[in-house]
Amino acid sequence: xxxxxxxxxxxxxxxxxxxxxxxxxxxxxxxxxxxxxxxxxxxxxxxxxxxxxxxxxxxxxxxxxxxxxxxxxxxxxxxxxxxxxxxxxxxxxxxxxxxxxxxxxxxxxxxxxxxxxxxxxxxxxxxxxxxxxxxxxxxxxxxxxxxxxxxxxxxxxxxxxxxxxxxxxxxxxxxxxxxxxxxxxxxxxxxxxxxxxxxxxxxxxxxxxxxxxxxxxxxxxxxxxxxxxxxxxxxxxxxxxxxxxxxxxxxxxxxxxxxxxxxxxxxxxxxxxxxxxxxxxxxxxxxxxxxxxxxxxxxxxxxxxxxxxxxxxxxxxxxxxxxxxxxxxxxxxxxxxxxxxxxxxxxxxxxxxxxxxxxxxxxxxxxxxxxxxxxxxxxxxxxxxxxxxxxxxxxxxxxxxxxxxxxxx
Numbered sequence: 001x002x003x004x005x006x007x008x009x010x011x012x013x014x015x016x017x018x019x020x021x022x023x024x025x026x027x028x029x030x031x032x033x034x035x036x037x038x039x040x041x042x043x044x045x046x047x048x049x050x051x052x053x054x055x056x057x058x059x060x061x062x063x064x065x066x067x068x069x070x071x072x073x074x075x076x077x078x079x080x081x082x083x084x085x086x087x088x089x090x091x092x093x094x095x096x097x098x099x100x101x102x103x104x105x106x107x108x109x110x111x112x113x114x115x116x117x118x119x120x121x122x123x124x125x126x127x128x129x130x131x132x133x134x135x136x137x138x139x140x141x142x143x144x145x146x147x148x149x150x151x152x153x154x155x156x157x158x159x160x161x162x163x164x165x166x167x168x169x170x171x172x173x174x175x176x177x178x179x180x181x182x183x184x185x186x187x188x189x190x191x192x193x194x195x196x197x198x199x200x201x202x203x204x205x206x207x208x209x210x211x212x213x214x215x216x217x218x219x220x221x222x223x224x225x226x227x228x229x230x231x232x233x234x235x236x237x238x239x240x241x242x243x244x245x246x247x248x249x250x251x252x253x254x255x256x257x258x259x260x261x262x263x264x265x266x267x268x269x270x271x272x273x274x275x276x277x278x279x280x281x282x283x284x285x286x287x288x289x290x291x292x293x294x295x296x297x298x299x300x301x302x303x304x305x306x307x308x309x310x311x312x313x314x315x316x317x318x319x320x321x322x323x324x325x326x327x328x329x330x331x332x333x334x335x336x337x338x339x340x341x342x343x344x345x346x347x348x349x350x351x352x353x354x355x356x357x358x359x360x361x362x363x364x365x366x367x368x369x370x371x372x373x374x375x376x377x378x379x380x381x382x383x384x385x386x387x388x389x390x391x392x393x394x395x396x397x398x399x400x401x402x403x404x405x406x407x408x409x
Contacts, residue, residue, distance in 0.1 A: 009060045010199050018198050019392050027392065030399040031065035039069040039402070040121035044084065044130035046073045048232065048262060050194055050321045051127050051150055057197040057391050062398075072117050074131045080109040084130045085269060087164075090157035091129065092236060092316035098159040110134055123402050132167045144405040147171045148192065151318040152339040153181045172405055177319045177340045190401060193343065194319045195394035196328060196385070202297035203328055206305060214302035218258075218288055225255040225368055228307040230300055230322045231314075232261045233273040233291075238313045238336075240280045241357050243287065245313065248361035250286075253368050260290040260303055305329050309367055309374070313360050317341050324389045327351065327381030332374035334363040344389065350381040 016024045041059065043051050055071050062069040076084075083102045090096035110133035119137045124145045126134055138145055147168050153161070153176070161183075168174055169185060175192040176182050182189045196203055215222050227246055231237040239259050246257040259277060262270075274291065281287040292299055304310060310326035310333045317339035324344055326333050333351035335341045345351035352363040367374040 009064065010197075012061060012064045014199055015392050018386070019390060023392055023396075027065065027396055027399065030396060030403065031062075031067060034399065034402055034406075035066040036068055037123065037402070037406075038121035039067055039123045039125070040118060041069065041071045041125050041127065042074060042117065042131050042134065043071075043127035044074050044076065044081075050319065053202075053321065054194055054391070054394070055127075057200055058395060058398075061391065061395055065395075065399075068121075070118075070121070074109070074113040074117065074134075076109045076113075076130070079105055080130075087129050087160050088151060089236065090160045091164075092152050093155040093157070094236075094316075096157050096160065098157070098163075103163055107133055110136070123405065125398075126171070129164055132164055135167050135170050138170070144402075145171045146173045146175060146401065146405070148175045149181065149318075150177060150194065151181075152178075152316050153183060154339075173401070175401075178343055181318075181340075190397075192397055193389055193394065194321055194324075194340075195389050195391045196321055196324045197391040198328060200297065202301050203325060204301070206298070206301055210298070211302045211306050214299055215306055218290060218303075220256060220258060220288055220306070222306065225253055225308040226258060226306055227255055227309050227311055227364060228258040228260065228303055229311045229313065230260050230304060230325070231312070233270045233277060235269065235273055236314060236316045237261075238315050239273065239277045241315075241360070242311055242313045243277070243280045244357045245311070245360040245364065246287070248358065249364050249368070252365055255308075255368070256286045256288065258288045258290065258303055258307070260288075260292050260300065262292050300325075301329075304331060307331055309334060309364055311360065311364070312336065312341065313354070313357075314338055314341065320344070323351075324385050327378070328385045330375075330378035330382045332367050332377045333381065334360055334367065336360075344381075344384070346380075346384065349377070350384045351377050 041055055045052050059069055059071050083105045086096055114134055114137040122143050125148055127148045128150055135145055169187055171187055173188040175190045177194055229242050249255055277289055281289055304326050310331045312320050312323050312335035314336050319340035323333055323335055323341055334354055335345050337353040337355055345353055347353045354360040354363050
């Protein structure tokens, strides 16, 4: 398959305004020994979800450093993505009874993709479970393969993980978004935080007129508190739970709720979850349910910047880039204490953590009652993201990893 069409290029030098010139020089120095070396990134979707979004920003920056990088997306029919969505939920700890046919479908589509993808780069990075079995295409001692897992593996379904582990242990290393996700593996494991691009359309500064225009378009009142969750319509993001928390808060504050998101091409459950959300909203005029396409980053940016409080009430979460996005915009965030979220939300310092619908509602009420504390959390959160979760830092970690692999360290 041909390379994925990535975002328009932003010169690397532009990031010096955000991270400092020294950081850019360090990137160039790390990349120098890798110039011209071939890198192949492979995942299961070009649109929707955090992985595609990261690669969309990472690949152009790597190209500017003269790396021979390409991004390929594996092909699959509906039956494959039904199975891998079930695997995804099971690896997050959801109940699942694995059937032999599920594993056969998984292996069949991986075999088909081995016949069509290049898989000959010096460094091959396989993202998440869907393409994990592509490792069968690796020739002995020919190149370096690493597996990048973006999901929470702290309590995986045993049958699904035992099946995948046979492939994972054949890689040169595995990368996880949190120390809690690591497994007992015979290969090296690395901590790799996901990241946002501060200069992308989703995160760049916006003028107030555009923000007001977006609010008018979706009939959102800027004079009343706005609670927002930006996420795919996915059961593990618990949008129905967000509605329940909003209803509790509504007893005390005349607020509005915005649930904005879309779907990923490798997630067949989105339409069903959206129906449940619409049913739970019960035609409340103060609940705005917005299906936004992946090409509406400016609208997402505007909604986050207009929000009084951003919520991320996930039941399971690999990381939750929407948390970093909101913190970057200096917004107070109330989020579930699950997965990679506590790496971003340091309780009572960069945001507030919750463990239930009632807890989420309580924390939202607290912040609405204490706007000065809310503002301070937003300021702290912005600095935390700047230090840890920007795309330049992620690129630096990849460069360091490739150098380590190349030198057999």
